[in-house]
Amino acid sequence: MTKQFPRTEVGGVSLSRMIIGTNWILGYSHTTVAADNFIRQNHDTPEKIANMLEVFLESGVDTIMGPFNGNPMLVNAVRNAEDRTGRGMIIIDTPIINVDNSPEARAEAEKTIAASKKLGATFCLPHHSSVEELVNKNKKIIDRLPDYLAMIRDHDMVPGLSAHMPELVVYSDLNNYDVETYIQIYNCMGFLMQVEVEYIHKVIWDAKKPVMTIKPMAAGRVSPFVGLTFSWHTIRPCDMVTVGCLTPDEAREDIEISLAALESRRPDLEGRSSPKKTDIMK
Numbered sequence: 294m295t296k297q298f299p300r301t302e303v304g305g306v307s308l309s310r311m312i313i314g315t316n317w318i319l320g321y322s323h324t325t326v327a328a329d330n331f332i333r334q335n336h337d338t339p340e341k342i343a344n345m346l347e348v349f350l351e352s353g354v355d356t357i358m359g360p361f362n363g364n365p366m367l368v369n370a371v372r373n374a375e376d377r378t379g380r381g382m383i384i385i386d387t388p389i390i391n392v393d394n395s396p397e398a399r400a401e402a403e404k405t406i407a408a409s410k411k412l413g414a415t416f417c418l419p420h421h422s423s424v425e426e427l428v429n430k431n432k433k434i435i436d437r438l439p440d441y442l443a444m445i446r447d448h449d450m451v452p453g454l455s456a457h458m459p460e461l462v463v464y465s466d467l468n469n470y471d472v473e474t475y476i477q478i479y480n481c482m483g484f485l486m487q488v489e490v491e492y493i494h495k496v497i498w499d500a501k502k503p504v505m506t507i508k509p510m511a512a513g514r515v516s517p518f519v520g521l522t523f524s525w526h527t528i529r530p531c532d533m534v535t536v537g538c539l540t541p542d543e544a545r546e547d548i549e550i551s552l553a554a555l556e557s558r559r560p561d562l563e564g565r566s567s568p569k570k571t572d573i574m575k
Contacts, residue, residue, distance in 0.1 A: 297353030304473030315359030342370035
């Protein structure tokens with residue numbers, strides 16, 4: 294049997310410590326429009342996406358994060374991979390919700406949250422772009438956040454926060470908001486992080502709940518060995534790393550690199566190609 298990836302527990306739910314990211318499925322490269330298009334061309338059917346998801350499932354990586362609302366092909370890919378392997382996947386949906394303070398906006402937000410449940414999400418973490426509109430740094434609060442967290446609970450999902458802004462984690466813990474986990478950008482380059490790496494490291498270690506770190510390879514700006522080894526060695530045993538891949542082979546490599554980091558050993562990988570390798574590189 295293939296070695297199974299370590300697990301953690303979030304809000305009473307067991308999930309793999311490695312989480313499948315979806316930027317490199319949906320076409321969010323954080324580099325160029327050409328790269329975005331290349332990603333979408335390689336993942337233009339549920340079957341192609343499921344080929345990669347199947348590799349993750351074989352190693353017990355059964356947790357996937359992304360904006361599932363409005364992306365039916367991604368939902369279909371998950372179902373396809375589940376049917377092929379006979380293993381279920383845990384969906385962490387990150388929907389963009391309307392946080393305007395009006396009855397109409399609240400109804401729209403609840404409709405979006407209900408859609409997350411309908412598509413099969415276990416976790417619902419409102420997208421950082423929505424939640425950050427509610428942050429009041431002067432009062433150290435996230436205004437009206439409990440209303441949306443209650444909606445998530447009412448629809449029988451586990452609530453959390455997608456936090457690019459580190460204050461979301463700090464203020465949520467300070468006010469004891471009803472969240473079970475956080476998404477936080479964390480990588481060795483500080484890519485897209487709003488403050489320095491050392492401070493985000495402190496935020497993660499001080500967080501009252503497990504943290505789902507994202508962008509460990511800084512959207513391709515560092516190699517998987519460098520990015521993943523840094524992340525796994527600098528987070529807590531309860532925390533997770535979200536990994537985006539383009540192909541099944543990349544998934545296999547990232548799983549091996551991650552297991553090697555967790556087991557304090559050298560990853561079993563072939564050397565990279567080059568026009569003429571010297572003996573030391575072979």
